[in-house]
Amino acid sequence: MSEPLLRVKGLRTEIPGGPGSVVAVDDLSFDIHQGEILGIVGESGSGKSMTALSIMGLVAPAGRVTAKRMEFDGWDLTGLDEAAMRRLRGREMAMIFQDPMTSLNPVLSIGFQLIEQLRWRLGLSRRQARRQAVELLGRVGISGAERRLDDYPHQFSGGMRQRVSIAMAISCEPKLLIADEATTALDVTIQAQITDLIMRLCEESGMSVMWISHDLGVVAGLCDRVNVMYAGRLAESADAMSLYAHSRHGYTRGLMKSVPRIDRRRQRLEAIAGRPPSLIDLPKTCPFEPRCAYSTPECGAKPAPRRNFGENHIAYCWADLPAEEGVE
Amino acid sequence: MSAVTFAPPERSNSALSLASGQFLGNRAALVSFVCFVLITVACLAAPLIAPYDPVAISLSDKLQAPGMAHWLGTDYFGRDVLSRVLYGGRVSLMVALLVVVASTLVGVPIGLLAGFAGGRVDNALMRIMDAFLTFPPLLLAVAIVGVLGPSIENVMLALALVRVPVFARIVRSSTLSIREETYVKAARVLGSGWVRILVTHVLRNAIAPIVVQITIVFAGAIVSEASISFLGLGAQPPSPSWGRDLNEARRFLEDAPWLLFGPSIAILVSVLSVNFIGDGLRDALDPRAWQTLRRATARGSAAQGATPGRSQ
Numbered sequence: 001m002s003e004p005l006l007r008v009k010g011l012r013t014e015i016p017g018g019p020g021s022v023v024a025v026d027d028l029s030f031d032i033h034q035g036e037i038l039g040i041v042g043e044s045g046s047g048k049s050m051t052a053l054s055i056m057g058l059v060a061p062a063g064r065v066t067a068k069r070m071e072f073d074g075w076d077l078t079g080l081d082e083a084a085m086r087r088l089r090g091r092e093m094a095m096i097f098q099d100p101m102t103s104l105n106p107v108l109s110i111g112f113q114l115i116e117q118l119r120w121r122l123g124l125s126r127r128q129a130r131r132q133a134v135e136l137l138g139r140v141g142i143s144g145a146e147r148r149l150d151d152y153p154h155q156f157s158g159g160m161r162q163r164v165s166i167a168m169a170i171s172c173e174p175k176l177l178i179a180d181e182a183t184t185a186l187d188v189t190i191q192a193q194i195t196d197l198i199m200r201l202c203e204e205s206g207m208s209v210m211w212i213s214h215d216l217g218v219v220a221g222l223c224d225r226v227n228v229m230y231a232g233r234l235a236e237s238a239d240a241m242s243l244y245a246h247s248r249h250g251y252t253r254g255l256m257k258s259v260p261r262i263d264r265r266r267q268r269l270e271a272i273a274g275r276p277p278s279l280i281d282l283p284k285t286c287p288f289e290p291r292c293a294y295s296t297p298e299c300g301a302k303p304a305p306r307r308n309f310g311e312n313h314i315a316y317c318w319a320d321l322p323a324e325e326g327v328e
Numbered sequence: 329m330s331a332v333t334f335a336p337p338e339r340s341n342s343a344l345s346l347a348s349g350q351f352l353g354n355r356a357a358l359v360s361f362v363c364f365v366l367i368t369v370a371c372l373a374a375p376l377i378a379p380y381d382p383v384a385i386s387l388s389d390k391l392q393a394p395g396m397a398h399w400l401g402t403d404y405f406g407r408d409v410l411s412r413v414l415y416g417g418r419v420s421l422m423v424a425l426l427v428v429v430a431s432t433l434v435g436v437p438i439g440l441l442a443g444f445a446g447g448r449v450d451n452a453l454m455r456i457m458d459a460f461l462t463f464p465p466l467l468l469a470v471a472i473v474g475v476l477g478p479s480i481e482n483v484m485l486a487l488a489l490v491r492v493p494v495f496a497r498i499v500r501s502s503t504l505s506i507r508e509e510t511y512v513k514a515a516r517v518l519g520s521g522w523v524r525i526l527v528t529h530v531l532r533n534a535i536a537p538i539v540v541q542i543t544i545v546f547a548g549a550i551v552s553e554a555s556i557s558f559l560g561l562g563a564q565p566p567s568p569s570w571g572r573d574l575n576e577a578r579r580f581l582e583d584a585p586w587l588l589f590g591p592s593i594a595i596l597v598s599v600l601s602v603n604f605i606g607d608g609l610r611d612a613l614d615p616r617a618w619q620t621l622r623r624a625t626a627r628g629s630a631a632q633g634a635t636p637g638r639s640q
Contacts, residue, residue: 056517090519102510107532107615109343116528117518150343152615168518178517 004031005175005208006055010068013047013054013232020280024050024063026232032176035202037209039223039240041216041255045276047232048212052178055210056095057085073175090121094169098181100161104153110164111149114171121172136167141197159190163197170201177201178210183218195222216259220244225312228252231277231287238313246323248307248315250292286316294319343615350612357608360601367598371417380408382415383566391584400590403573404580407566413590416568421598423484424549428542430488435495436538440526442496443503454500457493465490466555478561487552491545498541502534509533536610543606547599554595570595 013025025047032038040048054065057077070077073092080088097103105113111133118129130149137145140163153161162182169177179198183191195218202209213219219226219240226243228236228251236249247253254272261267274291286304289295296318304316352358370377379399386406394401400409442453460468472486473479506512507530515525554571556562563569570591577587611617 058513058516086519086521088519089517095514095517097510097514099510103514105511105515105529105533107535107613108528109615120524121519152618154616165514168514 002033004033005036005073006032006210007069007071008055008067009070010066011051011054011070012066013050013059013063014066015059015063017280022279023282024232024279025054026282028229028232028234030227030234030237032208032210034175034208035206036225037199037202037211037223039219039226040210040212040229041214041219041226042229042235043214043255043276045231045279046229048214048229049180050232051229052095052180052210052212056089056093056178057082090117090174091172092174093176093178094172094174095178095180096162096165096169096182098184100158100165100185103165104161104168106153109150109152110156111151114149114164114168117168117171132171133167136171137164139201140164140167140170141193142167159186159193162186162190162194166194166197166201170205170207173205174207176208176210178212180212181214182211184213184215191218198222216255228255231282232279233287234316235288236313236315236317238309238315242310242313246309248309248313248321249288249317250294250319250321251288252315253321254291254293286318292319294321346615346618347612350618351608354608354611356604357612360604360608363597364601364605367417367594367601368421371414371421374411374414374418378408378411378414380411382407382411382568384408385566391580391587393584394586394589401584401586403576403584403587405566409573409587409590412568412573413570413594416570416573416591417594417598419480419563419568420550420553420570420595423480423487423553424546426484427487427491427549427553428546430484431491431495431545432538432542434488435492436499436531438492439496439499440503440530443500444507444522444526444530450500453496457496460490460493461497463490466552469552469556470559470561473556473561478564480563483553483556483562486556487549491549494545495538495541498537499534502537503530506530506533535613539606539610539613543602546602550595550599 008031009029011025011028012023015022015024028047028051030038040051042048050059050063053059054067055070055072055077057065057080059065060082067078072088075084075088075092077085104110111130114133114136115126115129118124118132119126122129122132124132133149134145137148142148142160142163148156153164156164166182177198182198183194186194198209198211199222201207211219211223223240226238226240227234228243228247228249230251235251236243236247238248243252244256247256251272254270257270258272260269272291277287277290284303285301286292286295286299289299292299298318302318304318306314306316308314351361374382384407386402389398389402389406390404392398392402392406398408398410400413402408403412438453438457442450463471469483469486469490472489473482476482476485503526507525509529512525512529515529520528550570553562553569554574557569557572558575563572565572574588574591574595577584577591580587
């Protein structure tokens, strides 16, 4: 396989605090290939967003990021200073956020925000930038783009605003787009439109996407590969098909069971008992062990091994999970 | 019920025209603006339109009631009050204007920097500002003028200095909340540097409290200048100033109450109109308020005036 667009090895993000530093991301390794959509799944506080911010170089000064390797498109991100990172941000990698209501400046017209970005990052003239902005809005599916350029964020609906955010993010044709819960605040039909849009943009431009979500359904439909994170660590990583067909980690299993299914009406949802652990002084052993339905004696004693289950499917788990429990 | 048309409101391409439309639609602001312009023009044109020399003493005419010869009467030295009000406005308005400009230009960047940088920079800057605030403003101004010597330039300097912390504090607190907004985060992930973020995002969103503060400071400066001049530290007699003349008029409250009218009405009207103008500007600079206006116009029921969704 060719060199991945983004290669992360041994990423660790620490936020120093009062009683002890919080290890938000611990020993995380993954790759994103060109044109690939990687899903990152996990509950709140599992380090999904911190992973994104670490890659973008936006954790400092609150926290400290270390990594054995962190390479993006030939750049060594671990060695770049803030000025160099700033040149990458927006041009090579961009990010969109959960809340489309607040991710656009309310007092500037969306045209102004788009055009400014284009003129400043790409050095376009006012007229070129305006033409480009209209085209971008058209690409993300905003009709009457020319007319809507002078409208303000509050004149758009939530889904439309998210489209504008996407237009801003892809304005400089980044190689990597990080979407942090980009559809969580939208209703389901809009959610589907946005994921369709993302897929189409990927196909058109060969852009890679890191799709952060806690919605397994959306991830299943959109992503090529999925990383499941728990307590700042990677629990399982697999092709989407393989993961949903046969998950190999107790946490992934738990997550799948807690999704309501239309074909099992009377089934009670199984919540995962307990709460996520505190990220301060977490033991080296599997952090999910206390809540795991499949835990074995080794789980609490030794760090979980990295196990391979066929091509591109790894899980950090001691237990051999039973084959099929009605999860497909 | 009359037919309600939901025709899309007329779209104008320029933010400026929408903003000015909003401002002109605010009657109080519009009237105030006209008043203020009239006062300013009249004061600037004082040498052309003032009926008398403002400092010419004519003891035979002292303390005359308003009449055809002297529309606003004469003071203890027989000087024409109307002429003094016109000339005095030049001093008072000039002081207020320069105080506002200077304290805004210094205070706003300090507040932006403190709020955005946080940590030690914030602490250092704001403790200095707090130190200024511990003094009663008038007393500090008097002390500064006392050290530098009484003159109208030093009054301006002192008054501006005293107002800097006010702007710094207001802008800092706005900055603290705006920097946490998602659009600031979004700007960062798209590669904006902090200067760009401060100017296009933070400052642009903090404009409302700044404009309101400007009007307050402008009004306050007129009054403060009056107080300092009264103490003999500002405008030196016999040169006119609204505040000084007002304070002089107090001595003749029983014999010649009309002496109060000219300067006090001048102060009242200019301060009031500046406040209304500030109100109108604040709304005119907020695109979310334009929406309400447009909607209201489109539905033809401005009276129902839905409040704009601030939380958006």
